[in-house]
Amino acid sequence: MLPSYKNEVEPIHLLGFNIARSQKWVQFVLLSGAIFVLYVGYGYMQELLFKMPGLKSFGWTLTFIQFLIYSGCGYGESQVWHNTRRMIPLRIYMIIAFFTVATMGLSNSSVAYLNYPTQVIFKCCKLIPVMIGGVLIQGKRYGLLDIASVVLMSAGIVMFTLADNKVSPIFDSRGYIMISGALLADAVIGNIQEKNMKKYGGSSNEVVLYSYGIGSIFIFFYILISGEIFESIPFLWTHFNEVFWNCVIFSLLGYLGVNVVLTHIKVFGALLAVTVTTLRKALTIILSFILFSKPFTLDYLWAGLIVLLAIYLNLYSKNKASWNQKMRVIFANVIGYSASQKTHRDTLLV
Numbered sequence: 001m002l003p004s005y006k007n008e009v010e011p012i013h014l015l016g017f018n019i020a021r022s023q024k025w026v027q028f029v030l031l032s033g034a035i036f037v038l039y040v041g042y043g044y045m046q047e048l049l050f051k052m053p054g055l056k057s058f059g060w061t062l063t064f065i066q067f068l069i070y071s072g073c074g075y076g077e078s079q080v081w082h083n084t085r086r087m088i089p090l091r092i093y094m095i096i097a098f099f100t101v102a103t104m105g106l107s108n109s110s111v112a113y114l115n116y117p118t119q120v121i122f123k124c125c126k127l128i129p130v131m132i133g134g135v136l137i138q139g140k141r142y143g144l145l146d147i148a149s150v151v152l153m154s155a156g157i158v159m160f161t162l163a164d165n166k167v168s169p170i171f172d173s174r175g176y177i178m179i180s181g182a183l184l185a186d187a188v189i190g191n192i193q194e195k196n197m198k199k200y201g202g203s204s205n206e207v208v209l210y211s212y213g214i215g216s217i218f219i220f221f222y223i224l225i226s227g228e229i230f231e232s233i234p235f236l237w238t239h240f241n242e243v244f245w246n247c248v249i250f251s252l253l254g255y256l257g258v259n260v261v262l263t264h265i266k267v268f269g270a271l272l273a274v275t276v277t278t279l280r281k282a283l284t285i286i287l288s289f290i291l292f293s294k295p296f297t298l299d300y301l302w303a304g305l306i307v308l309l310a311i312y313l314n315l316y317s318k319n320k321a322s323w324n325q326k327m328r329v330i331f332a333n334v335i336g337y338s339a340s341q342k343t344h345r346d347t348l349l350v
Contacts, residue, residue, distance in 0.1 A: 012263060013259075013263065014031060014034060014260065015034065015256060015260075019031075027267060031260060031264045031267065031268075034256075034260045035264065035276055035277060036276075036280050036283065038256050038257035038260060039277075039280050039281075039284065040280065040283060040284055040287060041253045042253040042254045042257055043120070043287070043288065045246055045250035045253060046108070046250055047111060048246065049062065049246055049247060049250060050062075050108065050109075050111035050112045052242065052243065054235060054239075055235070055243065056112040057228070057231070058232040058236075059108050059109035060109070060219060060222060060223050060226075060228055061223055061228055061232040061236070063101075063104055063105045063108050063219060064216060064220060065247050065251065066104065066108070066247065066250070066254070067104070067212050067213075067215050067219055068216050069248060069251035069252060069255065070251060071209060071213040071216055073252070073255045074205060074212060074213070074255075075209055077205055077209075077259075078205050078206070078209055086202075086206060086210065087200045087201050087202040087206060088196050088197070088200045088202040088206065088207070088210070090214075092192070093210040093211055093214055094214060096189060096192055096207070096211045097210070097211045097212075097213075097215040097218060098215075098218060099188045099192070100185075100211045100212065101215045101218050101219055102181065102182065102185035103185040103186040103189060104182075104215075105182075105219065106178040106179065106185070107178075107182040109178050110176075110178035110179040113174045113175030113178065114175035114179060115288075117285040117300065118179075119175075120284060120285055121156070121303065121304060122180070128150050128153055128154065128187075129183050129184045129186065129188075131146060131150060132187065145313055145314070145316065145317035149310040149313040149314035149317070150310070152306055152309055153306075153307055153310040153311075155306055156303045156304070156306035156307035156310065159303035163297050193207055204262055208255075208258070261277060264276065282304070285304070
């Protein structure tokens with residue numbers, strides 16, 4: 001039987017609605033469905049925006065708008081649901097904001113030079129720079145399974161890049177440099193955030209609010225000094241309905257998607273959350289080939305499967321005990337093992 005909820009049950013927010021009193025399977029369907037809808041929409045809007053003729057030169061201006069919207073949403077959320085007190089020092093947020101600007105700006109700009117599926121595959125392989133950053137920044141040590149997953153991811157990236165080079169009509173090395181820089185910056189962010197959230201007790205909402213708020217200031221001065229803002233304003237004004245409102249939708253979908261993924265992880269754990277987000281990325285790649293005409297080769301499929309295997313190998317290395325227990329429960333059900341002899345029952349996996 002699914003557990004009953006008491007009045008003091010911790011709220012589970014989904015787009016402003018508390019779904020904590022719903023049954024577990026309903027929560028799973030709602031959160032997973034929201035991830036698919038929000039991130040598929042996010043991917044579509046991102047590719048639509050950055051494939052628009054004339055917009056390639058204004059990637060940082062669009063990133064500035066995205067940062068402003070993320071900051072506004074973070075502030076609104078903190079006022080409604082969270083404690084507004086800042087826990088992490090501003091000097092730390094200055095560092096986080098700098099690398100947040102780098103990862104978001106370079107990631108957005110890379111779409112103009114890469115096939116979107118290639119960008120998605122590269123973002124799936126964030127583990128590689130994250131592990132390197134973990135060793136250098138936090139002094140972490142990794143086992144053989146983690147190292148094997150990195151090797152597989154590297155092989156998958158090489159295969160995808162070679163396939164892109166073979167069939168892509170827009171192959172441009174600048175895109176690979178940008179997305180690689182974005183991943184390196186993302187690795188630094190993740191390790192600094194993890195270290196300081198543990199040290200000072202800051203919330204994820206606080207990190208979003210301050211990192212994107214300070215980051216928007218950094219980007220503003222960059223586009224002001226570089227002159228991009230003066231070139232982009234006439235273009236944005238001329239194509240206001242096509243660009244500005246699409247950018248607003250793109251940013252809102254991204255912000256809401258991040259929040260739903262964090263909620264999914266909190267309620268159901270990393271295994272199910274990664275399964276859902278991985279399937280979502282696969283659907284995003286498929287839709288990208290369908291909606292935005294581009295050549296396809298089976299090499300993309302094999303490279304993607306290798307990356308997928310590497311992701312789950314890394315997850316297994318971090319969750320051996322719980323995964324083995326769940327596999328024993330599933331195997332027991334398959335062979336008809338008596339329910340009374342089970343030591344653990346997961347209502348989602350049984």
